[in-house]
Amino acid sequence: MTGQLSFPRQHARTQRFTLGAPRALAVAPDDSRVVFLRSRSGTDRTGVLWVHDLAGQREYPAADPAELLAGAGEELSPEERARRERSREGSAGVVGYAVDTAVERAAFALSGRLFTTDLPAGTTRELRVPGPVVDPRPSPDGRHIAYAAGGALRVTGADGADDRALAEPEEDTVTYGLAEFIAAEEMDRSRGFWWSPRSDALLAARADDAPVQRWWLADPAHPGQKPAEAAYPAAGTANAEVRLVLLGLDGSRTEIEWDRERYPYLARVHWSAYGPPLLLVQARDQRSQLYLAVDTDTGRTSTVHVDEDAVWLDLFPGVPAWTEDGRLVRIADEGGARVLMVGDRKLTSGALQVRAVLDIGTDDVLFSASPGAGAPLPEQPGEIDVYRAWFRGSGDQGGWEPVGKRPFPAVHSATRGGEVLALAYTGLERPGVSVEILRPADHGAAERIAEIASYAERPVITARPELLFAGKRDIPCAVLLPSGHREGDGPLPVLMDPYGGPHGQRVVASHNAHLTSQWFADQGFAVIVADGRGTPGRSPAWEKAVRDDLAAVTLEDQVEAVTALAERYPLDLGRVAIRGWSYGGYLAALAVLRRPDVFHAGVVGAPVTDWRLYDTHYTERYLGLPDEQPEVYAANALMTDEGLSGAAETARPMMIIHGLADDNVVAAHTLRLSSALLAAGRPHEVLPLSGVTHMTPQEQVAENLLLLQVDFLKRSLGMR
Template sequence: MTGQLSFPRQHARTQRFTLGAPRALTVAPDDSRVVFLRSRTGTDRTGLLWVYDLDGRREYPVADPEELLGGAEEELSAEERARRERSREGSAGVVGYAVDAAVELAAFALSGRLFTADLPGGTSRELPVPGPVVDPRPSPDGRHVAYAAGGALRVVGADGEGDRALAEPEGDTITYGLAEFIAAEEMDRSRGFWWSPDGDALLVARVDDAPVRRWWIADPAHPGREPAEIAYPAAGTSNAEVRLMLLGLDGSRTEVEWDRQRYPYLARVHWSAYGPPLLLVQARDQRSQLYLAVDTESGRTSTVHVDEDSVWLDLFPGVPAWTQDGRLVRIADEAGARVLMVGDRKLTSGALQVRAVLGIGEEDVLFSASPGAGAGLPELPGEVDVHRAWFRGSGDQGGWEPVGKRPFPAVHSAARGGEVIALSYSGLDRPGARVEIFRPGDHGTAETLAEIASYAEAPVLTARPQLVFAGKHDIPCAVLLPTGYREGDGPLPVLMDPYGGPHGQRVVASHNAHLTSQWFADQGFAVIVADGRGTPGRSPGWEKAVRDDLAAVSLEDQVEALTALAGRYPLDLTKVAIRGWSYGGYLAGLAVLRRPDVFHAGVVGAPVTDLRLYDTHYMERYLGLPDQQPEVYAANSLVTDEGLSGAAETVRPMLIVHGLADDNVVVAHSLRLSSALLAAGRPHEVLPLSGVTHMTPQEQVAENLLLLQVDFLKRSLGLR
C-alpha cells in the first residue's frame, strides 16, 4: 500500500504529489462547465481530460488515453519531448489542450495523433492527419483545428476534412507554428501560432535556427548511439531568427513588420475581438520593449506603448491584452511597485506586488498578487492571493478586493468564465490543493457552486514550516525542525536548502512546497530555506538588486539569513551544509568554495558554473553581453580564474550531481567545474545521472537521489 512507502519513494512515485490533482482549468464563458486535466489516482501518470457540468453538478471524462490508444504505449516525437522538457512536464497522456471560444470543442495531441473532444457531449474522436502532431488548437468558432507537424503549420476542418498546409518549411532549420527554445524556456511563451477572433486567419511564428550554434549531447552509457544535436543560443551568441506571418485560410500570406534588428524577441502575441493583433517585442538587452498593434491588411505595426528600464524589463503571464472597450492591459514597474495598468490608469498601489493577469471582464481584471512593500511587511512571507480590480470606476485609481480569500495563508490561482471563477489554492493548514468553483458577490462575498475532487496522495509526513523574515534585509525564510523536536533537545546541524535566484520563489505559504525540506529536517537537521534578493514576489528593486552581481548578492543573503536565524533557533553553526539544484546548485557551489568559514559541505545539483554557457535571454538580462562585460561573467562564474580566486584555501566536501541528458544546463557545466577543482587540487565527488534531463522524473532516480544526499551530508558533517 502507498501508505507503507517511505517519503522518498512516495515523493517520486507521485511526482511530488502532483498526480491526481486537477489542473489546467478552463471555465466556459456561459458558466456551464469547467474543463480540466487530472489522472485517476495519485500514482497514475496518465492525464485524462475532464468536464465538470455546473448545471448537473457532475463530472465526467471526455478523453481517456487508454481507450483512445487502445492500450498501446504512448510515443512522443522529438518536438513534443522538447515541449515537455521546457514546461517541466513529467506526466503522460493528455498533458495539455486548447478550446474554442465557447469551450465546446477541445483539441489535444496524444502519441503524436490529433484528437478532438465534444465537451458537452463527453466524446472524443481522432482526426486522420499527418503527424506527429504538436499543439493543436481549435479556431474560436470551432470550425477548424490548426496544428504544427513536420515543421509546417497545418489546418483541418473540425469534421476531419480538408487537411492542408498553410505554411511549409523552406529548409531543415525552419519551422512554422512552434516556439523557439528561448521563448519556451525563458519567456514563458510555449505557443507559436494564434487564431484570429473570427477564425479565418492565423498569426504564425516562423523560426529559423540556422544562426544558432550547434551543441551535441551524448549518452556515455550507450556509446553506440549518435549524440543528439541541439541548437543552443549561449550568452553572447546568435539567437534564432523569428518572424511573424499572417496566414489566411484563403491562402493569403502577409509578413508582420517591425524593427526586428532592434527588437528581436517576440515575447507575447494577443489577438482578440476587442482590438487589432497586439505584440510585445523586446530589445536584446531587455531594457526596452514595444507594444505594437498590427494592421492585418498591410502587416505594418504601430506603437501603442513603450516600456524602458535602466536595469531590465520582466515579462508576465496574461499581458498584454485588450479590455472589451479597447484599452491596453499591462503590468508595470512604477515608484518601486509592480502595478496593474489599464490604459493610462493605475489600478493598484504599492500595497500589492502584481504577478499575473488571470482574466479580463467587462469592467474588471482578475489578477494574482503578493503583499507589496508599500503596505509594510506582511505577517508571514509567501502569500499569493487572487484579486479583482475595477477599471470603470471614477478617480485616478480603481478599487480592488481579494477573491475567495481564505482565513489562512495560502497560494491562490484562478480561471474565470463569465461570472464564475475556478479558484485553486494550497495553504499551510493541509496538504495538497483544493479547487472551488464559485460566483463572487459584492464586498468579497461568494456563492460556492462546487468543488472539484483531487485524487492526489496524502504525504506520509507533515511539513511544519515556520515562515519568518530574517536579517537587515528582512529576507523571507522557512525554518523546519525535526518532527517532535523539543526545546531541550539541543542545537541541530543546519541544512540550507535554497533555490535563491530569479524566477524561483521557495518560501511560499503552501504545505506541499516544504515536504522535501521537512523530510531532510526529520533526518536530524534544522533546515532553512531563504529567498534572498533576486527572487520573485517582493518588489522590482528586490529582484533587480542582483544585476551584474548574482554571486555576491545571492551568497551574502544566504549567510545573512543563517546568521540572523541563529539567534532565534537551535542552530549548530559548526555543522552547516547547503544543497540546491540548478540556480540552487550554483549557489551551493559558491557557498562551499567562497565561504567555507560558514558552510562545511555542499550538494551541488545541475549547477550553472560557466555563465557564458547559459542561454542568451536569461543570462544577458542579469549580466549583459559577455564580450562587453567579460569581467562580470568571470567574477560570477565558478570555473574561471576570477571565479575560483574567491575560493578560500579551506576545502569543504562537495558532491556534484548532473543529468547527462540535460539540454538546459548541459553537463559541461559540472564537468568544467570538476576539472577546475581537480586542477586546483580540491577533492570532490561527482554523481552522473545517465539518461536524466534537468528534471528527474524517473522514480528510482528521484528516490535514491534524496537518500544519497542525506548519506553524503551526514558523512561530510561527521554525524555518523
C-alpha cells in the same frame, strides 16, 4: 497510502504529489461547465480530460488515453519531447489541451495523433491527419483545428475534412507555429500560432535556428549512439531568427513588419475581438520593449506604448491585452512598485506586487499579487492572493478587492469564464491543492457552487515550516525542525535548502512546497529555505538588486539568513551544509567555495558554473553581453573563483550531480567545474545521471537521489 512506503519513494512515485490533482482548468463563458486535466489516482501518470457539468452537478471523463490508444504505449516526437522538457512536464497521456471560445470543443495531441472532443457530450474522436501533431488548437468558432507537424502549420476541419498546410518550412532549420527554444525556456511563451477572433486567419511564428550554434549532447553510457544535435543560443551568440506571418484560410500570406534588428524577441502575441493583433517585442538587452498594433491588411505595425528600464524589463503572464473598450492592459514597474495598468490609469499601488493578469472582464481585471513593498510587512511571507480591480462602471473606485481569499495564508490562482470562477489554492494547514467553483458577489463575497476533487496521495509526513523574515533585510525564510524536536534537545546541524535566484520563489504558504525540506529535517537537520534578493514576489528593486552580481548578492543573503536565524533557533553554526538544483546548485557551489567559513558541505545539482554556457535571454538580462562585460562573467563564474586555489584545510566536501541528457544546463558545466577542482587539488564527488535531463522524473533515480544526498551530508558533517 500505507506506512510501508518511504517518503522518498512516495515523493518520486507521485511526481512530487502532483499526480491526481486537478490542473489546467477552463470555465465555459455561459457558466455551464468546467474542463480540467487529472489522472485517475495519485500514482497514475496518465492525464485524463474531465468535464464538470455545473448544471447537472456531475463529473465525467471526456477523453481517456487508455481507451483512445487501446492500451498501447505513447510515442513522442522530438518536438513533443522538447515541449515537455521546456515546460517541465513529466506526466503522460493528455498533458495539455486547447478549447474554442464557447468551451464546447477541445483539441489535444496524444502519441503524435490529433484528437478532438465534444465537451458537452463527453465524446472524443481522432482526426486522421499528417503527424506527428504538436499543439493543436481549435478556432474560436470551433469549426477548424490548427496544428504544427513536420515544421509546417496545418489546418483541418473539425470533422477532419480539408486538411492542408498553410505554411511549410523552406529549409530544414525552419519551423512554423512552434515556439523556439528561448521563447519556451525563458519567455514563458510556449505557443507559436494564434487564431483570429473571426476564425478566418492565423498569426504564425516562423523560427529559423540556422544562425544558432550547434552543440552535441552525447550519452556516454551508450557509446554506439550518435550524439544528439542541439541548437543552443549561449550568451553572446546568435539567437534563432523569428518572424511573424499572417496566414489566411484562403491561402493569403502577409509578413508582419517591425524593427526586428532592434527588437528581435517576439515575447507576446494577443489577438482578441477588442482590437487589432497586439505584439510585445523586446530589445536584446531587455531594457526596452514595444507594444505594437498590427494592421492586418498591410502587415505594418504601429506603436501603442513603449517601456524602458535602466536595469531590465520583466515579462508577465496574461499581458499585454485589450479591454473590451480597447484599452491596453499591462503590468509595469512604476514608482518602485509593480502595478496593474489599464490605459493610462494605474489600478493598484505599492501595497501589492502584481504577478499576473488572469482574466479581463467587462469592467474589471482579475489578477494575482503578493503584498508589496509599499505595504506594512505581513506577519509571515509567502502568501499570493487573487484580486479584482475595476476600471469602469459603477464599481470604478480605483481600488481592488481580494476574491475567494481563505481565512489562512495560502497561494491562490484562478480561472474565470462568465461569472464563474475556478479558484485553486494551497495552504500550510493541509497538503495538496483544493479547487472550488465560485460565483462571486459584491465586496469579495462568493458562493461556492462546486468543488473539483483531487485524487493526489496524502504525504506520509507532515511539513511544519515556520515562515518568517530574518536579518536586517527582512529576508523571507522557512525554518523546519525535526518532527518531535523539543526545546532543550540541543543545537542541530543546519541544511540550507534554497533556490535563491530569479524566478524561483521557495518561501510560499503552501504545505507541499516544504515536504522535501521537512524530510531532510527529520533526518536530523534544522532546514532553512531563504529567498534572498533576486527572488520574485517582494518588489522590483528586490529582484533587480542582482544585476551584474548574481554571485555575491545571492550568497550574501544566504549567509545573512542563517546567521540571523541562529539567534532564534538551536542552530549549530559549526555544521552548516547547503543543497540546491539548477540556480540552487550554482548557489550551493558558491557557498562552499567562497564562504568555507560558513558552509561546511554542499550538494550541487545541475549547476550553472560558467554563465557563457547558459542561454541568451536569461543570462544577458542579469549579466549583459560577455564580450562587453567579460569581468562580470568572470566574477560570477565558479571556475575563476579564488576559492578554487584556497588552502587544503579550508576545502569543503562537495557532491556534484548532473543529468547527462540535460539540454538546458548541459553537463559541460559540471565537467568543467570538476576539472578545475581536480587541478586545484580540491576533493569532490561527481554523480553522473545517464539519460536524465534537467528534470529527474524517473522514479528510482528521484528516490535514490534524496537518499544519497542525506548519506553524503551526514558523512560530511560528522553526524555518524
